[in-house]
Amino acid sequence: MTDLPRLKPDPIPSPHPVPELLAEGELKARYEDMKAVLRVPWMGVVTMSFAYYRPFYDALWAGTRALCGTREFTEACRHLRRAVEAKVGLLAPPPARERLSQIGYAAREIEAIDEVIEIFSYGNFPYLLLATLARLLLEGGELRASDTTGTPAKRPSTSIAGRLVLMEYHHADAATRAVFDDVKAALGLPFLNTDYRALARWPSYFSLAWRDLRPKLSTGDYAALVNEIHAAAVAGVRDLPNFASLCGETLRAAARSSAAEGEVLAIVRLFQWLLPGLVTNVAFFRAQLR
Secondary structure (H helix, E strand, C coil): CCCCCCCCCCCCCCCCCCCHHHCCHHHHHHHHHHHHHHCCCCCCHHHHHHCCCHHHHHHHHHHHHHHHCEHHHHHHHHHHHHHHHHHHHHHCCCCCHHHHHHCCCCHHHHHHHHHHHHHHHHHHHHHHHHHHHHHHHHCCCCCEECCCCCCECCCCCCCCCCCCCCCCHHHCCHHHHHHHHHHHHHHCCCCCCHHHHHHCCCHHHHHHHHHHHHHHHHCHHHHHHHHHHHHHHHHHHHCCEECCCCCHHHHHHHHHHHCCCCHHHHHHHHHHHHHHHHHHHHHHHHHHCC
């Protein structure tokens, strides 16, 4: 059995995400299809970065599309979400509602922040599983064989629709850019995930939330939780059925045809490394508002 320890690439590769607004023709249609199947309103930086390596991205989605629309896949996502949200209290997230009210946030504004957090609380887990699945196959593993077609997934009970409004670096004032720079430095990443840019739509809220989270990143409890979520994602992927008979060699061949040897694997490893931390951070933000 292929071992998949949590692994941060060194050096960190530079992703080249293909933004939704620049996607055209077949790629745009594939983006819309992926969002519809995953039931999310945004393309993650992870899959937009995979799309830069088009043969690899196409092979990955062709081989996982049938799986991603099933109850088996959504149950694996729910299991991961329950795991991180059950344990994030160990990090002692400081309550934020009262502090936000004191600086002028109305109840409806706090509710709007909570709604955005819910989008990521639901939607990050499909991306985590896809990145983990891709890494497993690229590193010589295989998915569990299946002779069934799976059970169609039910629609989520809460609303995860809606258009995200992102605070891009070039939109932000100096104070928010400083927070963005600190996020990247603390996480050791050359880019900002969509989650942080969406929550920075409310700059004073995001600054407060990040100040609460930042000191937790260097604690043993944080490291243990992130490692636990990584291990749970790997175990979850190993248990997923392979409805489209995707084999590792198909994906490895697509990666070889997309870029120099090892380049795609380095990008996959980067996102598979960072996503357990991202879902933990979002769970922390959610707990602050509970």
